Amino acid sequence: MVIEPSKPQYIQIADELRARIDQRVYQAGTSLPSEQRLADELGVSRVTVNKALTLLRASGDVKVRRGAGTYVRSLSRILRDAKRRYAARDHGTGAGEVEVTGLNLQSRTDYREIGRVHPPTAAAKVLRLEGDKDALVRRRVLYANNEPTQIADSYIPWDIADGCDALLRADAGKGGSYSRLAELGHGPVRFTEDVNVRVPDDAEQRLLDIEATLPVFEIWHVAYDAEDRPVELCIHVMPGHLWTLRYDWDDETRSGARH
Amino acid sequence: MVIEPSKPQYIQIADELRARIDQRVYQAGTSLPSEQRLADELGVSRVTVNKALTLLRASGDVKVRRGAGTYVRSLSRILRDAKRRYAARDHGTGAGEVEVTGLNLQSRTDYREIGRVHPPTAAAKVLRLEGDKDALVRRRVLYANNEPTQIADSYIPWDIADGCDALLRADAGKGGSYSRLAELGHGPVRFTEDVNVRVPDDAEQRLLDIEATLPVFEIWHVAYDAEDRPVELCIHVMPGHLWTLRYDWDDETRSGARH
């Protein structure tokens, strides 16, 4: 590796390490040499190596196991096709596990909380909950091969969910919660999603087992019923390096469009 | 500010600085105290303050002007509504400047390159260009109030674009390039977008005036004509903290769907 003075050393080192990962010098799932070894090999201080690794961690290329070493991630992104995932609900489980099981990965869902809550202001606004109206919340974390892939917190206006026991159970039954909403006369017919990127907060870092600099998608998924009333808001928080989001739509310029 | 031993100091400092920004102690557009001043005030070394600021930079809360100081960003996200931006093309300019002009921001587009090229492999694959077929490329950078907001590189199969002079000019004429494609018999009727997040490479950092740790959206927007042939691929690279992406669609489970 040639060190040129124009670029910061830690960036050159990051580039070099990325190249070695691409060339399988360091293979997926295995550990890199320790920071001290790399520092000795490259003739820099350990702090500089650490700073280079900070970049690789922010891009999701490596992951640190504390006390054990720095490991190469095996990162193949999961495709999340917005239309298909909800269309697939008639085939079995809810939308939550569609992508993962399709990739022959082992899927698991942990329910953190199911119950009646006073929703956050922004969520209440989206659901058009006036005053102090409550919502049913379903908080869960989804895993693929025991790696957390997303947090999904779902809110349903309480006056809609009220009386439907299935929605209070982890397994909401065949077709998932949307099928229950349909039975309650509020079947979703239209969806919107707002997508943002940001850094995770403390709780998200813990739940998703990621670091502060690894960006996450935050998706606000809203389902509307035939009367155009919002009947569910699901907030997804997903490590950005794990996912590709796909959307598709037809041109509405020529036909009569809603807008 | 209380320092508790359990959390790293640089994280506590980052939290404190974020709080001060939220409370307008440091106002948008103004500079923070220098790293040395903050270090003295908080009783830590300058390196520790610098590390805290690294976090604020990665989340887009502050921006460094080298030699001058660290400034609070005035960050209000721009809404990019996928359907509307393309539907709006009949009203005037192309889709590129829809969101920005709608916010009363001054919009500007710099064309970096317009010409015939051999497209990158992945782009050629999306456009189904066999062998060594060329494409027309239109590379541009868009600005709002002189701040770069996105890179947009558009590829059109050369055999479609061939002979249309307007597509070789910066101003592709009324309705933008999609109207030209329509005149050529390849008007787009369907779109797909694949959305990824990643860290920017060197060139993107320069063009967008952002740092290595600030994540970007990469959107592959593909337009299909009535025969379902891909007629344009536009690759957008956009600083993640500047944008909210919006998509909406109708449920297709009950009606006869394409899928």
Next chain:
DNA sequence: CAGTGGTCTAGACCACCAC
């Protein structure tokens, strides 16, 4: 217990900015 990464420091030199 040895090895790993996490953090922090004091001091240093540099390029860049504004005056």
Next chain:
DNA sequence: TGGTGGTCTAGACCACTGC
């Protein structure tokens, strides 16, 4: 020319891992 952030170092102590 003085102040700013960018970078780098050597050394230190810590918590955690795995043997």
